[in-house]
Amino acid sequence: MDQDSSPEGYHRAVLADEVVGLIAPLMPGTVIDATFGGGGHTRRILAELGDEVRVIAIDRDPDAIANAADLSVTAILGNFGSIGQLVSPHLEDAPAAVVFDFGVSSHQFDEPTRGFSYRHDGPLDMRMGPDADISASEIVNQWPEEELAHVIRRYGEEPMAFRIAAAIVAARPIESTGRLSTVIAEAMPAARRRAGHPARRTFQALRVAVNAEHEAIRSGLDQAIEMVKPGGRVIAISYHSLEDRIVKRRFAEGARGCTCPPGLPVCGCGKAAELRLLTRKPMRASPSEVAVNRRSRSAVLRAAEKVAA
Numbered sequence: 001m002d003q004d005s006s007p008e009g010y011h012r013a014v015l016a017d018e019v020v021g022l023i024a025p026l027m028p029g030t031v032i033d034a035t036f037g038g039g040g041h042t043r044r045i046l047a048e049l050g051d052e053v054r055v056i057a058i059d060r061d062p063d064a065i066a067n068a069a070d071l072s073v074t075a076i077l078g079n080f081g082s083i084g085q086l087v088s089p090h091l092e093d094a095p096a097a098v099v100f101d102f103g104v105s106s107h108q109f110d111e112p113t114r115g116f117s118y119r120h121d122g123p124l125d126m127r128m129g130p131d132a133d134i135s136a137s138e139i140v141n142q143w144p145e146e147e148l149a150h151v152i153r154r155y156g157e158e159p160m161a162f163r164i165a166a167a168i169v170a171a172r173p174i175e176s177t178g179r180l181s182t183v184i185a186e187a188m189p190a191a192r193r194r195a196g197h198p199a200r201r202t203f204q205a206l207r208v209a210v211n212a213e214h215e216a217i218r219s220g221l222d223q224a225i226e227m228v229k230p231g232g233r234v235i236a237i238s239y240h241s242l243e244d245r246i247v248k249r250r251f252a253e254g255a256r257g258c259t260c261p262p263g264l265p266v267c268g269c270g271k272a273a274e275l276r277l278l279t280r281k282p283m284r285a286s287p288s289e290v291a292v293n294r295r296s297r298s299a300v301l302r303a304a305e306k307v308a309a
Contacts, residue, residue: 012106013040014296015237018283019099020048022235022303027052029096029229032087034058034080034220037105039067046071056087056095060129064105079131081216084223094229100236102217102243104128104207106295112177116207118199121178126203126210136206140180145169155214155242156205163187164202177203204240214246221250225274230308233278237301244282244300251277251304278303 013019019041023031027049033042036057045053055073058080059065068075078086080100087095108114108128115125115136124137139148149165152158167187174180184199192198208214224234234251238244254275258267283303285296 012293012295013038013044013101014285014289014293014299015283015301016041016044018301019235019237020044022233022278023053023097023099024049026096026231026233029232030054030056030091030093032056032058032083032095032098032224033073034083034098034224035101036068036075037061037064037101038107039064039071041099041101042068042071042073046073056090058083058086060131061105061108062129063107077129079129079216081212081219082223083220084227087227091227095227095232096229097233097235098224098228100217100220100224100234102213102237103239115177116203118177118181118184118197118203121176124174124177124180126207128211132211134210136210137175139206139209140168141173151209152202152205154205155208156201156203157242158201158205160188160192161202208242214242217243217246218250221247225250225254225304225306228306230306232306233303234275234306235301235303237299239298239300244302247302251275251302254304273307275304276307278305 023045031045031053033055036042036059039057042055042057045055057068057073057075058078060077060079062077065075065077074090076086076090104116109117112120112122115122124135124140126136139151145165148168149162152164153161158164164184164187167183168174168180171183174183181199184202188198221234221236228234236247238247255273255277257271257273259269259271260267279302283301285299290297
């Protein structure tokens with residue numbers, strides 16, 4: 001475990017140097033770690049910035065919040081999709097930065113009882129926290145075949161979604177992640193089974209649907225942009241194209257100013273940019289970081305700065 005690591009076995013923060021580098025020029029101030037997890041980003045921020053920073057940590061997983069017990073932070077159990085409501089009672093001034101690290105923590109993946117992994121047999125759960133309205137078992141065993149296929153196609157970008165959905169419905173009831181993984185693999189052609197684990201995209205899709213992840217990302221980004229102070233920064237780390245696309249589009253929309261047709265002598269729309277892009281090309285983990293943390297290889301960091309009104 002190196003200095004970027006969280007409590008043993010939980011989760012190692014990715015791109016921690018880059019996150020601290022983006023926050024440091026804004027200090028002193030308040031930073032919201034909207035996805036606390038094992039606390040890797042928060043621990044690095046506190047270690048590097050010391051008394052200059054106050055951290056408010058949010059996570060929807062009670063196990064994650066328990067990791068904050070030894071830190072001088074304000075820890076809040078809740079979904080970052082409601083970040084404004086969660087932090088407003090604890091803010092003394094507008095935050096300098098909000099940090100999002102989307103997706104599932106290593107701890108959640110590696111704990112079979114959470115039901116996130118196709119590599120470990122466990123219950124079909126996949127809920128990141130007690131606020132989730134449904135479990136993966138309900139989707140797998142109760143949703144109509146067409147709706148199930150739509151979820152797998154939309155959130156997993158799985159080209160064989162309808163074939164997989166038909167196999168799942170035929171195999172019901174499915175009680176465990178191990179059984180679901182087998183059903184998916186058996187529905188695939190042999191060539192597909194040799195090209196990475198055949199259940200990966202379907203498990204991703206189910207997790208996203210269970211936790212309404214994309215809705216939370218959209219809502220959380222909007223609220224973070226609204227709440228940070230002028231000159232403050234919103235930092236978002238994504239792990240697959242669907243997450244990154246939401247971040248990229250929201251930041252691009254915020255950085256877009258006048259939308260009038262070219263050639264007009266005077267702006268008629270009155271639209272001004274609310275953001276300045278800090279990462280026109282996203283930051284990625286260095287080869288040295290990937291070597292010690294394999295899960296960082298798919299991480300993409302984007303950041304934007306709020307423009308003064």
